[in-house]
Amino acid sequence: MGSAEEQPVLKIAHQMSMDSGWRTDFVNQLGARILNSRQMRLPDDMADGCSYFMEVMPGLMVLIVDFTFHTSIEFTKLASQDEFCIVYFDLSDKISLHQVNGTGHQVGYKSKLGVGIVDAALKSTYIPAVGERMYSFRLLVSKALLKKYFLGNMSALMVERTFDGRKNTIFFYSHIKSPTWLALNQLKDTSYDSPSFELMLRGVTFKVFGHLIEQMSETGPVIVRQITEVDAGQVLKTQSYLMEQLQDNFPGVDFLAEMAGMSVSKYSDIFKKLFKYSPKQFFLREKMLLAQVLLGSGDFGSISEIAYELGFGKPGYFSRLYKNMFDEFPSAAFKIRE
Amino acid sequence: MMKIVTHRFGVETAWIAEMAEAMGGELDGNFTLVPEVHTGTRYTLSINEDITVLLADVKYHQDVLFKLRNKESDFAGIFFNLTEGESVHIIDDISRSVGRWDYNLAIVDAQLDLDYLIKAGSKSYNISIFVKKKMLRLYLERAGILKDVLSRIFDGKQNTIIHYDHMSSNSWHIINEFRQLTPGGVAYDLFLTSTVYYLLSDYLGFLLSREIIIGKIESGDIFRILASQSTLVKHLGDAFPGIAELAAEALMSETKYKTLYKKITGFTPHAFFMHNKLELGKELLACKQYTVAEIAFKLSFTTASHFTELFKNQFGMLPKVYVNSL
Incomplete structure (x- = not known):
């Protein structure tokens, strides 16, 4: 290994x-x-x-x-x-x-x-x-x-x-x-x-x-x-980072811009051009898409477990965000662990 | 009054304009417009130097007799036919009903004269693929079935190809998926090309997988099995009726019914039924009008999670995920 x-x-x-x-x-x-x-x-x-x-x-x-x-x-x-x-x-x-x-x-x-x-x-x-x-x-x-x-x-x-x-x-x-x-x-x-x-x-x-x-x-x-090759490369690096942080809170655009080595406004602009969404919207979307997969996976005993797994302190807040994005509550997609 | 259209086909495309004229219509890009004869889409596309395709998705307003008299003999026509209504292929005075529930797949040598009769009021859906014989031979040879296929579908005496068959369930789904598209979109030609290759691939797989024995099944039995298949497709919203009932309807013993069903369609009756149910489920999901639970109910699954599980097994992804990434 x-x-x-x-x-x-x-x-x-x-x-x-x-x-x-x-x-x-x-x-x-x-x-x-x-x-x-x-x-x-x-x-x-x-x-x-x-x-x-x-x-x-x-x-x-x-x-x-x-x-x-x-x-x-x-x-x-x-x-x-x-x-x-x-x-x-x-x-x-x-x-x-x-x-x-x-x-x-x-x-x-x-x-x-x-x-x-x-x-x-x-x-x-x-x-x-x-x-x-x-x-x-x-x-x-x-x-x-x-x-x-x-x-x-x-x-x-x-x-x-x-x-x-x-x-x-x-x-x-x-x-x-x-x-x-x-x-x-x-x-x-x-x-x-x-x-x-x-x-x-x-x-x-x-x-x-x-x-x-x-x-x-x-x-x-x-x-x-x-977009120049160098700038794109830097922003792509922060995107990969975000994809690995889906269980945590959004690290903040200041942090990400610093990681990319550019100003916040330049960073946000390029990110949006590349991915259509702002870094925060992008992060939440990915989190919810992950939630959807976890809900259907049958690996969890309750929806709250999934909310905690994804770094939400309050399951109710998770449910609201989920409903906003998919137009239905997490319970509709949830498959309980057998 | 019956209209008689004498025409030819080919891989090279000069026949398209000639045929439009013979039908009394005109060309508009890839479309042939003949509103007096039929309304709908008649569309031709040259895919490469070996393949040309004709798509006809039309409703006929008068009886038409197409008399196919080819000039070139270097190609064969592979006809996928989902016509609902009356249509007949006539070769050497032998008539065969063709269409969705009859012979719906034919491969015919360019050398043969073919008459195709279609009645007013028929809704025709045809995908006709013209393929150079040398390309067909190449693929069959590579598959190691050239000799076998030659003896089955090429007429040895006349050295011509002619074969009537029933398309696989998979081909039917390939065509059905393509049918949902609106002609003329930015990627339409790409999707039509894709459909042609899928159909050719499926047909080759079909030739490979089917036992030669199928030629020895009595044609009455073949039609009873196909009728049974058609009944199943019409009742996808219901629960599986059971082998006893299906066999009784087909006037066969249960054992004979099951054996023939598998040989002719490649599926067991239940597997065929579930496969088609789930394909329909996918289609319903794609129109975004129903929830997963509603579709599961419509298709008589005992629970939504049972539907979800079978969907995942068949397509490798959850229904939810499928809808959200459309």
Whole structure:
């Protein structure tokens, strides 16, 4: 079992590109093997599982990363010169419960946002958990293709500005919509060796891309913002922090702004641009979404227990907030521990 | 008065404008407008160099006889047909009723002349996929069933493909989900493309999973099982009627009924019924008019938590979570 302090044994820096050229880095640095042009496997002692990479139409590639790692590896995706975005769908459990051995006491919930769009021009680092199945469904979308879908909704000038690679990087974070989640969940259970897998993957990819385009065009240009890479990175750090604090009280915007190393007004502004909500609204929303999952989990004996678990001193206050957001009292969703 | 439309199909799209003219209509982007013949949506989309799809979601105002006379022979048509009303496929003077509760899936070689008769007042829902034969062969070959399928669905003597079948329950749900969308939205073509690939994938899986024995079941029995399936779908709001009652209605012994049901539909009667109940539950949730408890009651679940539990088992997420992330 790995602990948080353990240093990754291996480090790899790799390219990402719209063609399959990026895999060379994995072959050369980690000894990965390419099977039937689309699948890539890592050496058995490193990881089980595979990745799957395929073009579904010009400007749209799909990449599935489905591994259970046996050893800790740090992956660094280098900044890419190509003009494209990477859309990440994380299908790992929305919430992981960390249990302290022996006591069975839950010490923390880490909630993840399901979908993110990141400009390929950004460098990023990721260390997957050891011994857990990591399942990430990714779309690589050329900016030219995205632009095509937004020409209908935005003025031509706005489109030009938004997708100008020299000036902007693109971000969008959200929860996965139900139809997308169901499609991905079904795909996750389908064997890569099934003869109908490839056709199904095409079906899933077009569907997921369709939902994404719909979702982005509903929110319109709001989601695509002009923020510098450094600022966005700092604010994203505070967002991850918030997601790990869902059992506690809101730490306050002053604290968060300091963490991000910027003024409160600048911080609040960027946060809102990235996540649509103010930091506090965002935090409460996430808390309530977590509450909803806990209420249906059947792990608790009463609603008050859940309220306390989520850091509310007064269960009545929790119920009111919950009602405000979901238009019904927690009791409607509550499943008692058997 | 019956209208006669002589036309052709193809993966290449020159036929679309010709057909619109033959029907007395006109093109508007991907739409073909023929208000005198039918109202609704007739929409074509070229997906890539190997696949083109025609969607017809229309109500006919006059009897029409479509005479399909293809020029190209390098493709096959896969027809998914959910028409309610009278429609008939005629090949070489052999007529087959097609539509939701009859043969609702056909794969027909471009080389064959096909007449399709549809009556005024019929509500037609067709997804017709035109696929290059070389692509079909490639997928079948990769699946290792080319020879088997060739002997079953290709006519060896004439070297043509022709096969009538009943689509899987899954295909039906794929189409039903797509049907809820309004044509012309920003992502409409993406969803149509997705639907086509899902249907092809499901059809391939279907060919793979079904035992060859199905060809040996007497057609009367097949129709009695399908009629039984149709009864179940019409009564999703009720409790499961029980095998004894269903078997009696289908004029079979319980054992024969259960065995044939599984062979033809791939489900046991109860599993089929629950699966469809929960799909309907999902549809009701998506329209956001009812609470989980109300839907559980509508669908005759004993308790809301029983519904919740089965929903979670089938779809992997709680009904509440599903609604809130729509």
